[in-house]
Amino acid sequence: MQNIVVIGQGYVGLPLAQAAANAGLKVTGLDLNKETVDNLNSAISHIDDLSDADIQLMLDAGYTATTDSSAIASADVVVICVPTPLGEAGSPDLGAVAGATQAIAEHMTAGTLVVLESTTYPGTTDELVLPILETSGLVLDSDFSLAFSPERIDPGNPIYGLQNTPKVVGGTTENSTQAATKFYAQFIDTVVPVKGTKEAETAKLLENTYRHINIALVNEMAKFCDELNIDLWNVIEAAKTKPFGFQAFYPGPGVGGHCIPIDPNYLSYQVRKALGYPFRFVELAEEINNSMPKYIVQRLQNLLNNDERALKNAKILLLGVTYKPNIADQRESPALPIALLLREKGAHLAYHDPRIENWTVGSDTLACVEDLYVAVDDADIVLLLQNHNEYDADKISERGAVVFDTRGASTNPNITRL
Structure with a gap:
């Protein structure tokens, strides 16, 4: 043995x-x-x-x-x-x-x-x-x-x-x-x-760089599709009916976990170190994906403005603070930079996540709200950041809540999707 x-x-x-x-x-x-x-x-x-x-x-x-x-x-x-x-x-x-x-x-x-x-x-x-x-x-x-x-x-x-x-x-x-x-x-x-260790090391980086770049592509498309009044989620569903030459990637509030936010930087680092020039695709993807938390906050502010309300002192309920659905892993979750930006602008935050009992935002530790729907009713706007199985965006919207869905989880036309 x-x-x-x-x-x-x-x-x-x-x-x-x-x-x-x-x-x-x-x-x-x-x-x-x-x-x-x-x-x-x-x-x-x-x-x-x-x-x-x-x-x-x-x-x-x-x-x-x-x-x-x-x-x-x-x-x-x-x-x-x-x-x-x-x-x-x-x-x-x-x-x-x-x-x-x-x-x-x-x-x-x-x-x-x-x-x-x-x-x-x-x-x-x-x-x-x-x-x-x-x-x-x-x-x-x-x-x-x-x-x-x-x-x-x-x-x-x-x-x-x-x-x-x-x-x-x-x-x-x-x-x-x-x-x-x-x-x-x-x-x-x-x-x-x-062939050898370098090929194995690079294969891992290629896998995640591929994802990083394609996520950045749809994140950038999400921005201009909103300006052009195009439903990007519907566009992706249509495109993925093609049985060859296309793989669906989806926009979101940012990228999280250890792999996508971190791994492509290793490849970019080595290219600069060994060859003296940038890996331009990776650096552009990094710029776009890192811009998403700020973009989400801006979209949230626009939704409040449409109802003649200010972001300052608004009560915002964040749903899902992990980096993936249905797990408790918070590594590099975009929920944190979004929360920090919202607090800088004077918003009052509450959060719910069935897998995270307490959440640290800056120097403060927040407790998960006890009753999801009581918190929904109390919020000025609900921000769906992670589509855990426990969340039903359509049901939340039916209670009269203003919902900003960053994961394309909803079907209700009254819900604003990224």
């Missing part, structure tokens, strides 16, 4: 640990957060896609969580699933990757396969991770293998999970590619080996 250590027990690392444990591998989840580790060992989940019962099944299969990096010493495979945020200057912050790799170098033994899954710019595996691992005195191919395999976790997706989503794998050498492919094939239906 292979011993697996997964470094980082968040939205990427924990599902990976689950899949490996369910396949009969001996899995240890390594995380620096003691509270997370204690909760996992007590069968308490902290992510949407895994229930407490799922964690208990993992524990029953031999899974354990720890903060002790010495667990790496007995590992046959170590997978790095740590955060890779953007730094203050917009450059990649690979501190967690470097720290995890250093811990591996201090403890790993001959025969270990190391895989990086954390999203990063092309060249990270070979230029950052490999040199740190070589400080152990072990030799690539002779003593250890190294590969990159981009995570494709989509929180809240009821159809595609880790097992049935194809897994791209690229090794520093062909032997490393083969070792990583063999490892993942134990619990993933389709493994896709590629």
Whole structure:
């Protein structure tokens, strides 16, 4: 039985640990957060896609969580699933990757396969991770293998999970590619080996850059379609009847999560750093998508003006503050910059989200309203930011509320859609 250590027990690392444990591998989840580790060992989940019962099944299969990096010493495979945020200057912050790799170098033994899954710019595996691992005195191919395999976790997706989503794998050498492919094939239906680590790293960035740019396209269209009195949502429904050459993307109040707001910047960063010129598509998409919170506030202000009311002192109810529907993940949610802008303009805010009990806006913490429809009746305007299953925009509008639907969830012609 292979011993697996997964470094980082968040939205990427924990599902990976689950899949490996369910396949009969001996899995240890390594995380620096003691509270997370204690909760996992007590069968308490902290992510949407895994229930407490799922964690208990993992524990029953031999899974354990720890903060002790010495667990790496007995590992046959170590997978790095740590955060890779953007730094203050917009450059990649690979501190967690470097720290995890250093811990591996201090403890790993001959025969270990190391895989990086954390999203990063092309060249990270070979230029950052490999040199740190070589400080152990072990030799690539002779003593250890190294590969990159981009995570494709989509929180809240009821159809595609880790097992049935194809897994791209690229090794520093062909032997490393083969070792990583063999490892993942134990619990993933389709493994896709590629030429090398840079190809695997870039594939992940291409996937999310594609989405980033196409979302920016429809966000910009939303602006001029409103000016031209064109129903963009109806346009998209018509266009997607074409059975080839078109994929539907939808406008929204901004982009959230770790992937789309962050990942394309890694590719743009590397192009500027290595080649000295900008990745213009990415930078334009970033400009358009980042403009959406301000645009939403302007549209909201226009709706109030139409009723001869001011935004200042208006009572605004925000519905849904997570970045995706039907999950509790708030990472990079556009709800926050929208709320901050509204408060700057003197609006009074209330929010409802069935998955978020308390929400921090600037220096204040707001509590979720207890009764959705009482709050609707009290609001001057309702702003639908996330279309959780619990929300019925048409029913809300029937109560006489002014509703601005940024997700195209409504059918009532009295509701203003983005």
